[in-house]
Amino acid sequence: xxxxxxxxxxxxxxxxxxxxxxxxxxxxxxxxxxxxxxxxxxxxxxxxxxxxxxxxxxxxxxxxxxxxxxxxxxxxxxxxxxxxxxxxxxxxxxxxxxxxxxxxxxxxxxxxxxxxxxxxxxxxxxxxxxxxxxxxxxxxxxxxxxxxxxxxxxxxxxxxxxxxxxxxxxxxxxxxxxxxxxxxxxxxxxxxxxxxxxxxxxxxxxxxxxxxxxxxxx
Numbered sequence: 001x002x003x004x005x006x007x008x009x010x011x012x013x014x015x016x017x018x019x020x021x022x023x024x025x026x027x028x029x030x031x032x033x034x035x036x037x038x039x040x041x042x043x044x045x046x047x048x049x050x051x052x053x054x055x056x057x058x059x060x061x062x063x064x065x066x067x068x069x070x071x072x073x074x075x076x077x078x079x080x081x082x083x084x085x086x087x088x089x090x091x092x093x094x095x096x097x098x099x100x101x102x103x104x105x106x107x108x109x110x111x112x113x114x115x116x117x118x119x120x121x122x123x124x125x126x127x128x129x130x131x132x133x134x135x136x137x138x139x140x141x142x143x144x145x146x147x148x149x150x151x152x153x154x155x156x157x158x159x160x161x162x163x164x165x166x167x168x169x170x171x172x173x174x175x176x177x178x179x180x181x182x183x184x185x186x187x188x189x190x191x192x193x194x195x196x197x198x199x200x201x202x203x204x205x206x207x208x209x210x211x212x213x214x215x216x217x218x
Contacts, residue, residue, distance in 0.1 A: 001054050003074040004191030007107050008047045010077050012134075015104020016040045018097040019141060025094075026101075026145040035137055046113075050191075074192075075171040076103065076110075076164065083163075098153060102160035105142065108134040109199040110168050112191050128191060135202060142206045155212065161203060162214045168194040169216035176218060194218065 019026050020036050028036070080103050089095045112128035146154060172194040200215045 001050060001057065001191060004111060005047065005050050005054060006074050006077045007111055007192065008043055008050065011080060011100075011103045011107045012111065013040060013043050013047070015100045015102075015107065016043065018100035018104070019145075022094075022097055025097075025149075026141065027148040028141065029144070032141050032144065036141065039134060039137055075174070076107070076167045079164070079167040094153075095156070098156050099160055101142070102157055103164050105138050105161060105202070106164040106168055106194075106199060108138055109196075109202065110172075110192050110194040112193055130193070130195065130198070135198065139202045139205055142208075146207045154208075158203075158208045158210070158212045161199075161208060162212065162216075165196065165199060165214075166216040168192075169196065169218045172218035 016036055016039055019028065020033060020040070023033055080099070083089065083099055084096060089099065108131050111131050113131055142157075146157075149157070171192070175190055175192070196215045196217045203209065203213055203215065
């Protein structure tokens with residue numbers, strides 16, 4: 001759950017806001033802007049709900065705040081921080097926006113809908129559903145935006161999506177390995193389920209492609 005909170009707060013919401021911050025650059029229509037704003041509000045609400053649930057779980061397990069602070073940050077979040085900290089990107093809002101959008105697009109094909117996570121049960125193999133609304137919205141918005149982007153920006157978006165997919169694929173492999181090594185009763189349901197096939201399909205519909213696009217698999 002903590003990984004889901006991190007990705008929601010540090011990847012998903014900032015990525016949506018990056019689109020809203022540059023409506024002209026991304027060719028946003030009033031309808032697209034309204035839909036993105038609604039998505040941000042929805043994710044902020046989901047994030048608040050997730051944090052409440054996490055506090056309840058931590059309280060039940062008597063886990064201290066210090067212990068939580070020592071838990072490792074998820075790989076995609078660490079990767080985002082490293083990329084944005086690079087001197088060439090740190091002070092370039094246009095590049096930072098492309099990075100944020102690329103991370104959000106991939107995250108939308110990894111996160112599940114945490115508003116339904118109370119029904120998830122590892123024993124019954126029930127998991128929260130994917131973010132279908134966000135996948136469709138980002139696909140629609142980016143398909144409209146791509147023709148208006150200059151060639152360098154479009155290429156950068158493609159390359160960053162490729163990079164980000166590798167981070168999520170690596171995280172998925174590590175998670176699967178941990179699950180395989182754990183006892184059935186100790187297996188927690190993850191809110192992050194990276195789907196490279198859905199991501200590849202979305203990229204094709206958007207218009208991202210060519211030999212530069214390499215969607216990583218776990």
